[in-house]
Amino acid sequence: MNSEFLKFNRNYDAPDEPFIRAELINGPAVFNALHAVETYLGAMGENSEAVGVTALGDTVEAPAKSMVESSLESYNPGETIIQSDKVDELATVTPIMQKTEKSLETVPTINPEQDNDQSLQAKVLSSAEQKQKQALADARDATAKAYQAIADAQSTSAVTASASTPANNTYQMDYEMDDQRAA
């Protein structure tokens, strides 16, 4: 219960003292006490919500639990943050995530809106390029074969020519010499 959520039914004909006490208890007195405890336990590095203490001092017997105490005992602040048995799991997950993050660092950023179109374009382009490259390669092969055929043909005629020319010449010279002799 907090004083901020309380409204006082102040009756101006009634004495002020009950209102003074109620305002004190629901205001500065309890606030100061709680603040001091929180500060003190916080400075000691302890959880101020810890429970399990039964007596105010050493000489007092175990107290009866009030509603507030019971509700405090059912509250374990650690459960709302990280359960202790999950800590190991978290420790094993973290390196995997780090690896993933590192691998993600090497991937260039792509605009998601353009991603699909770009990939489609890339596929179409790559397909056309491959066809074009294949056609060029085929053409080169055909050209090479044609050149090879021409080269082969040239070399054959050259051999024929080289083989026939001396004979012809010899024959022609012989023929001319025969004519000269005849003359």
Place this chain on the structure above:
Amino acid sequence: MIKRIVKSLAKQRREERKAELYRNLIRREAQIGGEIFGNPRPGGRREFFCLDERTWIWHEEWKDSKGQNQSMTTRYDVRTDGILKAQDGQPYQLISADEARTFRKAVLAYREKVNNELYSFVLNKS
């Protein structure tokens, strides 16, 4: 002159009534606060109450094994950075972490019990 004296006496009487009412309220709070910690020792009495904005009192009375009356009064002084306690003339000492936690619970329980049992007629819980 007489009128002024009567007026002054009336004012003094009114102030005394207010002070008496204030003390009675604290006595009733002390009884309610004493119930937070369970039953007192046989033949004993326990009180716990808020004296002012920064002072809380815990008073305990009991009979020892020889039947002699014993009592102990502990005064808790709330500072901004911690809580000091003085016990039966001993010097002030900082309370332990366990006692601080118990004090915290006692203060909350005190507020709840006192609101419910004494000041419910001045409080509207929204």
